[in-house]
Amino acid sequence: MIEISGLRKAYRSRRGSVQAVDSVDLTVGEGEVFGVLGRSGAGKSTLLRCVNMLERPDAGTVTVGGVELTGLRGKRLRAARHGIGMIHQHFALLSSRTVAGNVAFALEVTGTPRAERRARVAELLELVGLSDRADAHPAQLSGGQKQRVGIARALAARPRVLLSDEATSALDPETTDSILRLLLDLNRRLGLTILLITHEMTVVKRICTSAAVMRDGRFTESGAITDLLRRPESELARDLFPLEPVTAAAGDTIVDITVSGDEADEPIIADLARRFGLDVRILGGSVETLAATRAGRWRLALPGAPDDNRAALDYLRERGVAA
Amino acid sequence: MTWQEIYDLLDVGVRETAWMVGVSALLTAVGGLLVGVLLVLTGAGGLLPLRPLNAVLGLIVNVGRSLPFIILLVAVIPFTRVVVGTTIGTDAAIVPLTIGAIPFFARIVESALREVPPDVVAAATAMGATRTQIVGKVLLREALPALVAGLTITVIALVGYSAMAGVVGGGGLGDLAIRYGYQRFETEVMIATVVALVVLVQLVQMVGDVLVRRLSHR
Numbered sequence: 001m002i003e004i005s006g007l008r009k010a011y012r013s014r015r016g017s018v019q020a021v022d023s024v025d026l027t028v029g030e031g032e033v034f035g036v037l038g039r040s041g042a043g044k045s046t047l048l049r050c051v052n053m054l055e056r057p058d059a060g061t062v063t064v065g066g067v068e069l070t071g072l073r074g075k076r077l078r079a080a081r082h083g084i085g086m087i088h089q090h091f092a093l094l095s096s097r098t099v100a101g102n103v104a105f106a107l108e109v110t111g112t113p114r115a116e117r118r119a120r121v122a123e124l125l126e127l128v129g130l131s132d133r134a135d136a137h138p139a140q141l142s143g144g145q146k147q148r149v150g151i152a153r154a155l156a157a158r159p160r161v162l163l164s165d166e167a168t169s170a171l172d173p174e175t176t177d178s179i180l181r182l183l184l185d186l187n188r189r190l191g192l193t194i195l196l197i198t199h200e201m202t203v204v205k206r207i208c209t210s211a212a213v214m215r216d217g218r219f220t221e222s223g224a225i226t227d228l229l230r231r232p233e234s235e236l237a238r239d240l241f242p243l244e245p246v247t248a249a250a251g252d253t254i255v256d257i258t259v260s261g262d263e264a265d266e267p268i269i270a271d272l273a274r275r276f277g278l279d280v281r282i283l284g285g286s287v288e289t290l291a292a293t294r295a296g297r298w299r300l301a302l303p304g305a306p307d308d309n310r311a312a313l314d315y316l317r318e319r320g321v322a323a
Numbered sequence: 324m325t326w327q328e329i330y331d332l333l334d335v336g337v338r339e340t341a342w343m344v345g346v347s348a349l350l351t352a353v354g355g356l357l358v359g360v361l362l363v364l365t366g367a368g369g370l371l372p373l374r375p376l377n378a379v380l381g382l383i384v385n386v387g388r389s390l391p392f393i394i395l396l397v398a399v400i401p402f403t404r405v406v407v408g409t410t411i412g413t414d415a416a417i418v419p420l421t422i423g424a425i426p427f428f429a430r431i432v433e434s435a436l437r438e439v440p441p442d443v444v445a446a447a448t449a450m451g452a453t454r455t456q457i458v459g460k461v462l463l464r465e466a467l468p469a470l471v472a473g474l475t476i477t478v479i480a481l482v483g484y485s486a487m488a489g490v491v492g493g494g495g496l497g498d499l500a501i502r503y504g505y506q507r508f509e510t511e512v513m514i515a516t517v518v519a520l521v522v523l524v525q526l527v528q529m530v531g532d533v534l535v536r537r538l539s540h541r
Contacts (some may be wrong), residue, residue: 052449081451092446095541096464105460111453137540155451 001161001193002028002051007060009046021048021057022217029212030160033187035204037236038214044197047214048165051195052076052084058222065160082110082235085154089166091146093138099136099149100125106156124152128182144175151182155190162186164196168203180206201239205290211236226260229295241297243284253302253309254283257316268319269300276312278302329515337519339413342497343488344481345419352474354425359383360458370454387426392484395423396430396491416493420484422476424526431473435466440443459476468539475531479524486520496520 010017020043028034038044044105049055051062053069062069067080093102100121104270107117125131128148138146147167154162164183168176184207186192196203204211204215204225213236220233229237243256259268273280302309358380364370365377390398396419400410401420439462446460447493463470486497496516 049445054445054449078451078453081449086446086459087450088442090442092440094441094443094461094465096467096538106450108460109447109450109456127480150535153450163449224362289380 001030001032001065002034002195003061003063003180004047004051005061007047007050007062009043009050009055010058011046015318019043019217021050024060024214024217024219026212026219026222028193028194028195031187031191032210033184033196033208035208035211036195036197036214037195037201037204037211039199039200042214043217045165048163048197052081052086057113065123081121083159084161084163085149085157086163086165087167089153089169091138091143091150091170093146095138095151097128097140098137102149103152103156104152110157112239113310120156120271124156127155127186128152142175143171144178146181147175148169148182151179153184155186155215156186159192161193161195161306163278164194164198166198167196168260169198169200173202176200176202177206183207190236196204204236205288207242209288220284221289225290226293227300228260228296229260229297232256240290241288241295242284243297243299251303251305253304253313255298255300255302255313255316257300258295258297260290261293265294268316269298272300272312275315278309278312324509326512329512331511333496333515333519334493336450336499336516337497339493340485340497340523342411343416343420343485343493344478347417347424347485348474348478348481350417350421351424351477353430355428355432355477356463356470358425358429360462362429362433364454368373370457371385382468384426386487387422388430390423391438392423393487393490394421395419396406396488398422411492411540412489413494416488416495417484420488421480423484425481427475428460428473428499429539431477433522435473436462436468440463441512468535468541471534471538475528478527478531480508482501482524482527496523 004024005143006023007024009021011017023045024047026034036044038046038070050057051064053062053072057070060070062079063083067208069077069080072080076294091131094105097105103121103124107120111122122131122133125134128151130145130148133145138149140151150165150167151211168179171179180203183194187194187207188191196208198204210224211228214220221231225302228234229240232236237258258267259266263282269280269282272278281301283299283301287294287296302312306313332513333371356451362377362380362384365373365380399419399422402411403415407415409415417489443465444461446459447457452461474495485493485495489495489497489499490501492498500513500516503509
């Protein structure tokens with residue numbers, strides 16, 4: 001649905017130039033929720049703004065829904081933008097308009113006739129649960145309600161893709177939760193493809209099916225969450241499931257295992273103990289419910305040197321869980 | 324001088340001032356908005372960056388702002404004669420008043436439009452809005468309370484300018500104060516004029532404040 005390749009964008013200032021986005025490739029499939037995680041200044045905001053040409057990339061291509069955007073200008077670019085919704089960290093609502101007026105604005109932009117606008121606005125406000133605040137002004141709303149207006153507005157033109165620029169970063173944890181639930185719900189009900197950027201691990205944990213970690217304009221890792229979890233070197237996996245460093249007792253074998261999906265419900269550790277007669281000890285670990293699946297990660301200690309446990313390790317590898 | 328005479332003089336003076344200020348305020352609102360919007364659009368990071376036009380506009384505005392009004396008044400006399408056909412009277416005074424106030428208001432418009440948060444403009448752009456839609460429905464609409472407050476300041480400045488225009492035959496309250504109060508030592512007329520000016524300015528400010536409060540939803 002979104003295809004980015006070789007994207008580069010630099011900012012020039014008096015102090016020289018900063019490579020905000022440096023050769024980024026990214027594919028977001030239809031109906032996927034893709035999260036780009038990074039600290040401020042990592043270039044994720046620039047990356048997102050390049051997707052709908054709020055920033056013109058220096059090099060590379062951006063294709064959304066089969067339309068190459070980098071070559072478009074004027075009328076055709078505006079038409080393409082109707083198909084890409086966007087929500088913002090500070091909501092970016094029109095303070096002079098009511099809630100309904102803000103949603104209607106997106107429809108005025110697309111040239112929807114007045115009568116149709118009214119019905120569509122009501123429908124959208126219903127969708128985000130704000131029907132009773134239609135005549136309020138943004139200043140009278142809470143942060144969560146403002147973001148709901150932002151979401152309703154972004155969906156007004158029935159886009160297939162939603163870009164989210166730190167949409168929950170200005171919200172408290174509970175409100176963040178309710179907004180994430182709404183986004184996940186829209187993703188499932190409307191088949192909406194979502195590309196979001198965030199610095200919050202919880203956002204990735206709660207709703208993303210795929211993710212990338214961005215640093216200094218580059219992706220340091222990227223892929224489906226379930227795949228990333230299996231990679232021992234994955235920072236994302238480490239941050240999602242932090243394992244305390246342990247000092248291994250002499251003669252023990254330390255194994256990290258990661259399970260996701262159906263495997264998470266299988267009694268792997270018990271299996272291991274039963275089959276190989278091992279006194280498996282759990283040093284640390286956790287089980288979490290991620291957007292798509294349940295997943296767990298443990299650090300186990302097996303008595304004896306790695307060589308003595310070869311059979312057990314092979315078994316784990318075979319089941320595709322060992323790390 | 325009887326109260327009736329003073330009242331008659333004031334009546335004429337207030338009407339003349341109101342006419343001068345009213346018409347030039349209307350022209351200034353239109354001209355200042357146009358120049359202010361152009362300054363923002365063509366400026367760096369604007370929706371239609373055009374460096375040369377921006378520089379020329381900025382220069383003209385700055386020249387207009389740097390001339391003391393009394394000098395401008397005299398300097399534009401030839402132009403006034405071309406436009407109105409005469410250089411004396413309230414209609415003639417409207418020309419220098421408008422020329423003097425447009426740069427003033429244009430800068431106010433410019434700063435009011437720059438106060439609109441950039442991410443609101445970005446959001447509209449991301450929705451696929453045209454430049455015209457962004458200017459009309461986002462920039463001007465969002466800045467409306469600030470624009471009305473700025474116009475109030477401009478109108479009050481015009482009341483002050485109009486008194487100067489009176490000196491060179493423009494009529495109005497300024498003319499009255501100079502001819503009767505200053506040159507003929509009619510202290511009562513002077514005091515009456517001052518009171519009339521204070522009331523006028525108060526009224527303008529009050530109307531402006533009420534409008535701003537009505538329009539603002541922040």
